[in-house]
Amino acid sequence: MTINAILTDIEGTTSSIAFVKDVLFPYADRQMEAFLERHWDDPTVAAAVGEAADQAGEALDTPARAARVLRRWIAEDRKITPLKTLQGLIWRAGYEQGDYRAHLYPDSAPRLRQWHHAGLPLYVYSSGSIAAQKLFFGYSEAGDLTPLFSGFFDTTSGGKKEADSYRVIQKAIGQPAETILFLSDVEAELDAARAAGLRTVLLDRDGVIDASAHPKVSSFDQIDPTAL
Secondary structure, three states: OOOOEEEEOOEOOOEOHHHHHHHHHHHHHHHHHHHHHHHOOOHHHHHHHHHHHHHHOOOOOOHHHHHHHHHHHHHOOOOOHHHHHHHHHHHHHHHHOOOOOEOOOOOHHHHHHHHHHOOOOEEEEOOOOHHHHHHHHHOEOOEOOHHHEEEEEOHHHOOOOOHHHHHHHHHHHOOOHHHEEEEEOOHHHHHHHHHOOOEEEEEOOOOOOOOOOOOEEOOHHHOOHHHO
């Protein structure tokens, strides 16, 4: 069956998990209070802080109080929408100021470009917000890659380990499930995608997985969509 579209994860697949863990999260942690102080009256920031206060069950009526809660959530790796919103705003500032560029494995950008030029629509599905995904690929070490992608999906489509999420995404892509190839480094995500009828490939970048129910590669260079 011909592959008509490729859906890819980010962390551990196109890019190192360490970039998010060791660069982006600490940057948002360091910048949180100062950012809130500068943008406290911005409607988007105010709305996110208000939502965070509702979820925290306490008044976050100063930048310091809000930052204390939000930084705790960062340390706990909480997947909370207002935190993601504020992290995304802080990360945008960091990208625009040139404080960092998003890491990509050396094989990622060349292969993504090759697939795009071959006419394969490319999509992203990540637990990070769509806004954060666009920043990531817009300010990557390989330049602005966002024109390569036909669409972006986050957990508003559902959890990444739930088969129904991939059914939602398949309908949005508009191709038969068996013609969509999903790339990820997480077997539980691949299991869910396969349950929804998608084709799958496991990225084992560090060569630490002995066996898998999914085809396994260590780089994008080993993926030939025409041979799957």
